[in-house]
Amino acid sequence: xxxxxxxxxxxxxxxxxxVELRCNYSSSVSVYLFWYVQYPNQGLQLLLKYLSGxxxxxSINGFEAEFNKSQTSFHLRKPSVxxxxxxxxxxxxxEGTGANNLFFGTGTRLTVIP
Amino acid sequence: ETGVTQSxxxxxxxRGQQVTLRxxxxxxxxxxxWYQQALGQGPQFIFQYYREEENGRGNFPPRFSGLxxxxxxxxxxxxxxxxxxxxxxLCASSSDxxxxxxxxxxxxxxxx
Numbered sequence: 001x002x003x004x005x006x007x008x009x010x011x012x013x014x015x016x017x018x019v020e021l022r023c024n025y026s027s028s029v030s031v032y033l034f035w036y037v038q039y040p041n042q043g044l045q046l047l048l049k050y051l052s053g054x055x056x057x058x059s060i061n062g063f064e065a066e067f068n069k070s071q072t073s074f075h076l077r078k079p080s081v082x083x084x085x086x087x088x089x090x091x092x093x094x095e096g097t098g099a100n101n102l103f104f105g106t107g108t109r110l111t112v113i114p
Numbered sequence: 115e116t117g118v119t120q121s122x123x124x125x126x127x128x129r130g131q132q133v134t135l136r137x138x139x140x141x142x143x144x145x146x147x148w149y150q151q152a153l154g155q156g157p158q159f160i161f162q163y164y165r166e167e168e169n170g171r172g173n174f175p176p177r178f179s180g181l182x183x184x185x186x187x188x189x190x191x192x193x194x195x196x197x198x199x200x201x202x203x204l205c206a207s208s209s210d211x212x213x214x215x216x217x218x219x220x221x222x223x224x225x226x
Binding site: 042101102 | 217
């Protein structure tokens with residue numbers, strides 16, 4: 001059975017500081033990994049994904065995540081956060097069936113402090 | 115291009131009632147998935163429809179059922195509502211089984 005653990009439920013960080021949101025997964029098969037962002041009163045938006053190939057994936061707004069198979073992790077990082085990055089971030093895994101049927105973690109609330 | 119739209123946005127029901135939530139998929143998408151997001155939790159997969167057929171189901175009881183119509187819009191029906199059914203219900207569509215999910219803003223269901 002697959003599971004996703006997001007170790008931090010809340011992460012406060014000052015504006016322009018770096019941030020790392022942690023995600024570990026458990027699965028007995030190959031997985032696809034995702035980070036989604038949820039702004040208040042909105043649905044989920046895909047931030048970035050790892051399907052295959054390079055283990056470092058990047059988003060258009062400066063976030064990056066690295067797939068580490070030996071540590072079963074997919075941590076999300078940004079070198080300098082903005083106020084607009086304040087949101088809930090969800091890590092998700094799919095077990096080899098493509099980008100559908102996602103299994104989500106419980107989320108990390110990122111709050112950027114001015 | 116119209117995104118995924120859900121209706122209603124908010125709904126209040128009492129225990130034992132039945133509810134129907136609706137979802138219009140993004141133009142060109144033939145796959146719809148439904149998720150339940152309880153307060154403070156991540157979304158949980160309910161089921162998925164692909165070209166009008168159910169294509170996978172999560173750990174939800176049979177009183178959660180669905181439909182997908184020829185235009186690929188979808189309904190989620192919940193019978194015999196329980197207090198624990200209170201949650202945000204998210205619909206997501208994709209252009210095929212292997213492609214990215216696009217989520218709607220959800221329907222907030224409160225069961226009293």
